[in-house]
Amino acid sequence: MLSLRRPVVCMALFAFLFSLFTPTAYGQTKQQLEKDKAKVEQEIKNLNNELAKTKRGSKQSANQLQILGKKINERTRLINNLNGQMNLLNIQIVQTQDSINVMRSRIDSLKAEYAAVTRKLYSERGNLDKLVLVLDTKSYNTAYLRTKYFRDYSRYRRRQAGYIRQREDELMVATLDLNRQQREKSTLIVQEKRQQEELTKEQKQQQKLLNSAKQREKTLQQQIKDKEKQKAQLQQQIQRIVNEEVAKAAKNKKGTPTSTGKGGSTVTSSSTSAADAALSDDFASNKGRFSWPVYYKSVSREYGRYTHSSGGQNMNYGIDLVCASGTAVTAIFNGTVTRVFTCPNGTKGIIVRHGDYMSVYANMGSVAVKEGAKVTTKQNLGTVYTNSDGVAEFSFQIWRGTNSQNPRDWLRKT
Numbered sequence: 001m002l003s004l005r006r007p008v009v010c011m012a013l014f015a016f017l018f019s020l021f022t023p024t025a026y027g028q029t030k031q032q033l034e035k036d037k038a039k040v041e042q043e044i045k046n047l048n049n050e051l052a053k054t055k056r057g058s059k060q061s062a063n064q065l066q067i068l069g070k071k072i073n074e075r076t077r078l079i080n081n082l083n084g085q086m087n088l089l090n091i092q093i094v095q096t097q098d099s100i101n102v103m104r105s106r107i108d109s110l111k112a113e114y115a116a117v118t119r120k121l122y123s124e125r126g127n128l129d130k131l132v133l134v135l136d137t138k139s140y141n142t143a144y145l146r147t148k149y150f151r152d153y154s155r156y157r158r159r160q161a162g163y164i165r166q167r168e169d170e171l172m173v174a175t176l177d178l179n180r181q182q183r184e185k186s187t188l189i190v191q192e193k194r195q196q197e198e199l200t201k202e203q204k205q206q207q208k209l210l211n212s213a214k215q216r217e218k219t220l221q222q223q224i225k226d227k228e229k230q231k232a233q234l235q236q237q238i239q240r241i242v243n244e245e246v247a248k249a250a251k252n253k254k255g256t257p258t259s260t261g262k263g264g265s266t267v268t269s270s271s272t273s274a275a276d277a278a279l280s281d282d283f284a285s286n287k288g289r290f291s292w293p294v295y296y297k298s299v300s301r302e303y304g305r306y307t308h309s310s311g312g313q314n315m316n317y318g319i320d321l322v323c324a325s326g327t328a329v330t331a332i333f334n335g336t337v338t339r340v341f342t343c344p345n346g347t348k349g350i351i352v353r354h355g356d357y358m359s360v361y362a363n364m365g366s367v368a369v370k371e372g373a374k375v376t377t378k379q380n381l382g383t384v385y386t387n388s389d390g391v392a393e394f395s396f397q398i399w400r401g402t403n404s405q406n407p408r409d410w411l412r413k414t
Contacts (some may be wrong), residue, residue, distance in 0.1 A: 008211050065209045072206060075199045082192040089185050096178045103171045106164065110164050233344040234395070235317060238360055239352060241339055242399050245358060280355030283333055289413050290332040291377070293361060294384060294394050296321035303406040317404040318360065318397030325386040329361050331375045332411070340371050347385040360397035 080091050167206040301320040331352055338358075339351040349362040352375060365385035369375060398405040 023380060026309060028290055044292045046079045052215060054253075062213070064211060065206070068202060068206050068209065072199065075195060076086060079192060079195045079199065082188055082195065086188045086192070089181055089188065093178065093181050093185065096174055100171060100174050100178065103167055103174060103393060106257055107164060107167045110160065110167065114160055130258060147165065199398040228312075228314060230343075230345045232314060234349075234362060235315070235401065237341070237344065238317070238349070238351075238362070238397065241341060241376060242360075243402060245351065245353065249353075276355045278355075279334065283354040283357045286333065287410050288412070291330070292411050292414070293329055293332055293359075293381075293396050294321055294323050294327050296323045296327075296371050296394070298322045301403075302394055303408065318362075318395055319407045321394045321396065323384045323394055325384075325392050327392060327394070329364055329381045329384060330378045331381055332359050332377070334376050335359070335374075337369050337371055337409045340367055340369070348382065350381055352381075356400060358394075360399065362395040362397075363393055 037306055104402065293306045298321070299319060300322050301316050303316055303319050305313055305315050329350075333352075333354050335352040335354040339349075339352060341349045341351075343349050345363075347362070348364040348367045350364065350367060350369065352359045352361075361381055364382045365387050367382040368380050369382070375381070384392045384394045396407055398407050398410050
């Protein structure tokens with residue numbers, strides 16, 4: 001007699017094994033990955049919008065390079081996210097396939113067992129008349145037990161057939177789930193491939209920008225070097241002109257110098273004309289109250305010694321001011337235009353004498369006065385030069401004899 005408990009125990013064991021493969025933990029991890037993926041994709045979208053704005057403003061900019069770097073990082077995160085999902089999906093596919101194999105094995109076993117019983121009953125159909133087996137007994141108890149056995153065995157066979165149908169249904173569900181997982185994996189593979197292609201393009205774009213930035217940096221360094229060279233040449237030119245003006249003034253003076261004034265300038269008594277002496281005194285008495293020669297936006301370099309980008313040191317004998325294009329240049333005080341000269345970079349320069357003092361106006365685009373002209377305070381002298389990049393930088397200096405002065409000590413506080 002076949003045991004009635006064996007199929008029930010097998011079914012319970014199968015149900016336990018199948019429960020081990022349920023994707024609850026996978027689902028939670030996958031949900032988190034999909035949430036992270038959506039977040040990263042939104043971040044990439046935001047960076048794309050920001051990058052588009054940057055390109056409209058400046059095709060080659062440090063900001064664009066920075067945004068592109070962030071975008072590459074986010075793209076890499078997205079690829080890692082997709083790979084993580086595929087790894088988890090591979091684990092689930094293996095588990096599902098194992099579950100399917102277990103179910104198929106169990107179904108084959110149930111069917112084989114059911115077929116064996118059916119064949120056995122069919123072969124003994126002539127000897128298994130239920131009524132004869134029940135009645136052909138000497139004991140009522142034996143007849144009852146035989147009747148109960150036939151009833152239980154019939155119930156077992158129906159239940160076994162139901163188990164087979166149920167397992168086949170579960171196998172169908174598991175197979176459909178496996179197909180869904182494989183389709184999902186194929187989708188992830190396509191997405192990962194597309195993201196890899198985008199990443200490669202972005203990395204090439206980043207390298208292109210880096211190369212361009214290096215070239216721009218090299219060009220800028222050369223421009224700065226050239227500008228510093230021109231500035232040094234301009235300063236040598238101004239110093240030469242100042243020395244010539246001082247020598248010329250000394251030659252035109254009558255009498256002999258009697259003393260050396262503060263700062264090394266030559267001071268005379270009777271030899272200096274009353275007008276020049278008065279103008280010098282008047283200029284000195286207004287120290288700290290002169291109006292600025294231009295309206296400026298910022299100070300690009302203060303008076304004094306500085307270290308430039310190439311590592312060398314230069315002396316700035318004045319103050320350099322960044323102005324708006326076309327800014328007017330005005331005289332800071334009454335005086336005489338003693339020089340109108342051309343700077344090394346092709347711009348114009350003016351020197352106005354105020355007795356023993358001189359004010360120097362350089363990097364001008366146009367000049368409105370001539371040499372020998374008398375000028376008054378705030379009189380227009382010309383305009384600031386604007387270069388091809390739209391930068392208007394003006395240089396202003398004050399000298400007392402052959403000694404440079406810090407313009408901030410003489411100009412009105414701003």
